[in-house]
Amino acid sequence: MLFRSVRTDISPGRANSGTPPLRYNWIAPIAMSPHNPSIIYAGAQKLFRSLNRGDKWEEISPDLTTNDATKTGKNVPFCTITSISESPLTAGVIWIGTDDGKVQLTKNHGGAWTDLTPALTKAGAPAERWVSRVFASPHHAGTAFVSKNGMRNDDFRPFLYKTTDYGATWTSISGNLPTYAINVVVQDKKNANLLYVGNDRGVWVTFDGGGQWTRLLANLPAVAVHDLTIHPRENDLVLATYGRGLWTGDVSFLPEVTPAMLDKAAYLFDIEPKAKYGFGTQGMNYRLFGDKYLEVPNEPEAIVINYYVKADQAAGAKITVTDKDGRVMRQLDGPAKAGVNRVLWPLAGGAGRAGGGGGDRKSTRLNSS
Numbered sequence: 164m165l166f167r168s169v170r171t172d173i174s175p176g177r178a179n180s181g182t183p184p185l186r187y188n189w190i191a192p193i194a195m196s197p198h199n200p201s202i203i204y205a206g207a208q209k210l211f212r213s214l215n216r217g218d219k220w221e222e223i224s225p226d227l228t229t230n231d232a233t234k235t236g237k238n239v240p241f242c243t244i245t246s247i248s249e250s251p252l253t254a255g256v257i258w259i260g261t262d263d264g265k266v267q268l269t270k271n272h273g274g275a276w277t278d279l280t281p282a283l284t285k286a287g288a289p290a291e292r293w294v295s296r297v298f299a300s301p302h303h304a305g306t307a308f309v310s311k312n313g314m315r316n317d318d319f320r321p322f323l324y325k326t327t328d329y330g331a332t333w334t335s336i337s338g339n340l341p342t343y344a345i346n347v348v349v350q351d352k353k354n355a356n357l358l359y360v361g362n363d364r365g366v367w368v369t370f371d372g373g374g375q376w377t378r379l380l381a382n383l384p385a386v387a388v389h390d391l392t393i394h395p396r397e398n399d400l401v402l403a404t405y406g407r408g409l410w411t412g413d414v415s416f417l418p419e420v421t422p423a424m425l426d427k428a429a430y431l432f433d434i435e436p437k438a439k440y441g442f443g444t445q446g447m448n449y450r451l452f453g454d455k456y457l458e459v460p461n462e463p464e465a466i467v468i469n470y471y472v473k474a475d476q477a478a479g480a481k482i483t484v485t486d487k488d489g490r491v492m493r494q495l496d497g498p499a500k501a502g503v504n505r506v507l508w509p510l511a512g513g514a515g516r517a518g519g520g521g522g523d524r525k526s527t528r529l530n531s532s
Contacts, residue, residue: 305328477499
């Protein structure tokens with residue numbers, strides 16, 4: 164049986180419509196509604212919506228940019244939409260940003276739009292700087308985050324703002340972020356004070372809503388991070404870099420981090436349950452060899468135990484695993500460096516017998532300042 168792939172162009176168009184041509188950004192934004200996977204939004208100078216995955220489109224906004232004739236015929240900015248975000252809590256509450264500095268909001272599926280740019284400018288945001296991201300909060304429909312990027316104007320200051328009243332007022336939350344242009348901001352779905360920012364040097368994280376920021380290190384290189392998302396099932400942070408790199412990391416424990424927790428001498432994070440897969444014994448394509456020989460590590464065949472210690476402990480840490488009746492099932496030795504430490508309890512062999520050692524051990528510095 165033969166299969167033939169079919170590629171269908173679903174981009175909005177105005178061919179032979181007699182209306183002005185559409186302007187699209189070099190990286191034109193597209194977004195799927197969190198309420199209905201058949202609904203897709205696409206941004207030109209106007210916002211388009213499809214109710215059937217792109218088969219048909221409708222305009223649901225006027226021109227949301229400055230529509231400045233001195234810019235539309237140039238290169239950057241081009242007066243186009245750069246970011247789209249619909250509230251995951253309330254359908255039809257849609258925030259957009261443009262490359263010429265506009266931030267706009269509709270609360271009724273595009274029936275009416277409000278220009279939030281003057282209120283944002285009042286909070287200190289430069290009016291014409293490129294809006295690199297709008298992000299609708301998963302905690303409150305009236306809360307959103309906006310980052311602006313002045314890199315194209317040789318302005319590398321971090322512009323990051325938050326509103327809690329549908330854009331009527333804004334507050335700067337750039338805190339102690341370094342002088343690198345911000346490309347993306349996301350908010351954790353569990354902890355409203357946990358935010359991640361991707362800029363031209365990596366990823367920064369805050370545990371207090373933007374008062375203090377800490378660089379997320381681990382083994383991440385110092386590269387421009389242009390997109391971030393938190394996987395809804397795996398609780399992994401997924402990073403996309405300007406250099407076409409893709410990184411994932413387990414941040415399932417970070418929503419538990421608070422300033423009060425960081426003041427404790429030691430803290431054991433919740434442990435995610437994990438099934439035993441036995442990758443290496445199933446004859447599977449264990450290293451994901453393909454026609455380009457892409458090689459990536461698999462998830463560890465182990466229970467991941469994360470814990471925090473405030474100060475270095477020369478003697479290290481000892482983790483005791485017991486069953487529900489208090490019987491010792493396993494004893495593990497782990498590092499105890501100041502910050503977050505990790506030890507793996509292997510699922511393959513030896514489980515259920517008390518003993519020392521076991522698994523990989525790692526440490527990552529994590530502090531509140």
